[in-house]
Amino acid sequence: MTPGGAIIEVENLRKSYATDFWKKRTRVLDDVSFSVGENEVVGFLGANGAGKTTTIKIINRLAFPDSGTVRLFGEDGVARFASRRRIGFMPEQPYFYEYLTGMEFLGLCGRLNGMGGRETRRRAVAMMERVGLAAAGGMAIRKYSKGMMQRLGLAQALLHDPELVVLDEPMSGLDPMGRMDVRAIISELKSAGKTVFFSTHIISDVEALCDRVILLDRGRKLAEGTVAGLVGNEVQFIELVFSSPPGGEAGPDMPPCIRFSRAADDLVVRVRNVDDANLWIAKMGGRGSKLRSMTQVKPKLEEIYVERLSGTAGGEGRDAS
Numbered sequence: 001m002t003p004g005g006a007i008i009e010v011e012n013l014r015k016s017y018a019t020d021f022w023k024k025r026t027r028v029l030d031d032v033s034f035s036v037g038e039n040e041v042v043g044f045l046g047a048n049g050a051g052k053t054t055t056i057k058i059i060n061r062l063a064f065p066d067s068g069t070v071r072l073f074g075e076d077g078v079a080r081f082a083s084r085r086r087i088g089f090m091p092e093q094p095y096f097y098e099y100l101t102g103m104e105f106l107g108l109c110g111r112l113n114g115m116g117g118r119e120t121r122r123r124a125v126a127m128m129e130r131v132g133l134a135a136a137g138g139m140a141i142r143k144y145s146k147g148m149m150q151r152l153g154l155a156q157a158l159l160h161d162p163e164l165v166v167l168d169e170p171m172s173g174l175d176p177m178g179r180m181d182v183r184a185i186i187s188e189l190k191s192a193g194k195t196v197f198f199s200t201h202i203i204s205d206v207e208a209l210c211d212r213v214i215l216l217d218r219g220r221k222l223a224e225g226t227v228a229g230l231v232g233n234e235v236q237f238i239e240l241v242f243s244s245p246p247g248g249e250a251g252p253d254m255p256p257c258i259r260f261s262r263a264a265d266d267l268v269v270r271v272r273n274v275d276d277a278n279l280w281i282a283k284m285g286g287r288g289s290k291l292r293s294m295t296q297v298k299p300k301l302e303e304i305y306v307e308r309l310s311g312t313a314g315g316e317g318r319d320a321s
């Protein structure tokens with residue numbers, strides 16, 4: 001593996017499921033290709049049923065594609081068994097042996113990962129602490145809340161200090177504090193040189209955390225890029241805030257604007273471009289009004305996401321042909 005190389009390489013994945021007795025097949029993934037580079041944090045977005053979990057299962061060899069390949073750490077085939085220990089995976093619906101305590105469960109995971117007893121114990125204590133479950137280590141998992149199970153799933157994924165961490169909706173079911181914890185953990189993984197690939201529906205988390213985003217729509221890759229690249233540099237509008245002019249409201253001879261409103265003692269004007277902004281500044285200045293602030297507003301990833309997916313909503317797959 002060369003530094004900066006690809007850690008996950010997904011090429012031309014196709015997957016369909018037989019959905020009924022007559023074996024009509026539904027296409028769930030249709031020629032999906034992307035890669036995740038070393039030390040990148042990449043977000044995987046898409047509506048319910050888009051195929052995120054299916055892709056993530058294929059990456060973890062828990063499902064198999066009809067065609068296409070997944071290479072991890074530049075390795076293929078048999079060598080991938082060795083690469084398993086280099087991956088930490090948190091499934092969408094983690095399965096636990098519920099009669100075990102949290103610490104016992106991590107002990108079992110450590111053994112399955114080939115870790116020694118002392119190392120497992122040390123890492124398990126540290127990970128339970130890190131995910132906020134230090135006080136619940138001795139409690140049977142069946143008594144855990146949904147959010148506690150989610151946290152235990154994350155502790156399990158990180159236990160063996162993997163180089164690549166794949167998380168299927170790590171923030172789901174968590175309260176705001178829990179979400180902040182997971183955000184912090186993902187940032188720490190990035191700082192520690194790890195690679196993180198995670199699916200989510202929480203776009204603000206993607207904006208805050210991700211180097212790149214992959215957007216999936218009904219089994220097809222719709223877009224891929226940096227958050228800035230997807231959002232673009234285009235300014236949506238410029239917002240100007242003026243102190244109220246002594247002579248009252250703006251009259252009919254005012255320059256063009258998108259919106260004009262009053263907020264407390266201020267007048268808030270939205271304009272399309274810098275030229276219009278300058279016209280407003282000159283006009284309002286002439287009426288004794290002061291410019292308090294001027295902000296360029298760019299679209300958010302959420303708006304881009306909704307715009308690209310609008311008209312394609314609905315989680316139904318396509319008929320395979």
Ligand SMILES: Nc1ncnc2c1ncn2[C@@H]1O[C@H](COP(=O)(O)OP(=O)(O)OP(=O)(O)O)[C@@H](O)[C@H]1O
Pocket residue numbers: 017018019028046047048049050051052053054055092315316317
């Ligand atoms: N084992 C299966 N048998 C038949 N269809 C399946 C199976 N697993 C998934 N599917 C179908 O594949 C499609 C994609 O499902 P997947 O779980 O990958 O979506 P997702 O993007 O993870 O959605 P969500 O955001 O709801 O988690 C859905 O239409 C789903 O019904």
Ligand SMILES: [Mg+2]
Pocket residue numbers: 052053054092168
């Ligand atoms: Mg899913």
